[in-house]
Amino acid sequence: MISEKLWNWTSPVWLVVGVLLIGYLIVGRGRTQNQLAIYLLGLCVLVLSFVSPVGVLADGYLFSAHMVQHLVLLQVVPLCILLSLPRVKATKWFQSPRRDRVGRLLAMASIGWIAGVGAMWFWHVPLFCSAAAQRPSLGAVRDLSLVLAGFAFWWPIYAPCERYRLDPLRGIAYLFSACLGCTLLGIYITFAPLSVCPVFASPVDRIGILNSLYDAGLTPGIDQHLGGLMMWVPPCILYVGAIISLLCRWYSITDSTTEFVPGSAKSSGVSL
DSSP: OHHHHTOOTTOTHHHHHHHHHHHHHHHOTTOOHHHHHHHHHHHHHHHHHHHSHHHHHHTTTOHHHHHHHHHIIIIIHHHHHHHTSOHHHHHHHTTSHHHHHHHHHHTOHHHHHHHHHHHHHHTTSHHHHHHHHHOHHHHHHHHHHHHHHHHHHHHHHHOSSGGGSOOHHHHHHHHHHHHHHHHHHHHHHHHSOTTSSGGGTSOOOSSSOHHHHHHTTOOHHHHHHHHHHHHHHHHHHHHHHHHHHHHHHHHHHHHHHHHTSTTSTTTTTOOO
């Protein structure tokens, strides 16, 4: 049956997830239940992106599935890892001058922005996109680079130590400009000729599902349009959510500052 062919239960991602889970349980002491839940959520999404039909179809069949997988690696998994790091332990860990220099380097907005937005643009240059899809070793390098780039991108926003984070207004500008970068790439992919990733224009039907995909309307042209929309819409929705969280952070900062300013309405006990 076709449905059985669309699941890859022998994917090596299980080994990666097992190592990540064991490592987190060992070094992530002091974590809260919410942080553990976020980390497990990230691992579950990572597994599904390779084991589920998304992973199978991303392996040379559908460009749109390939794009979903990349968004998971670049945006979802690194974000979940950062949000799951115990703050107290991270603060102690970064007290070392050498580690602090690494943290401050990652906190540079230009590095995170170029890494996060640039990685997606780089791996969708037609030559690199097709080469990584056809060569497993290069594909593994691409996947690892996307996770590392995503980690660098989210670090100035959700680093476990406050001193490495951008102030809310700069963070909003950072995320908004990244949304523009993803939008431009999404528009390019959506309306470009069928050549963004040539390997998906004429897939090799390894497991005998290509006719079923075409019968369902997922021709290479429609597939590329869907991939462009996936690059365009979901990232910006995620960035808007992050911008809202920064606005809440900014409000809490200004609210606490107002509360303790001598002579202000709150500090003098006068209600407005």
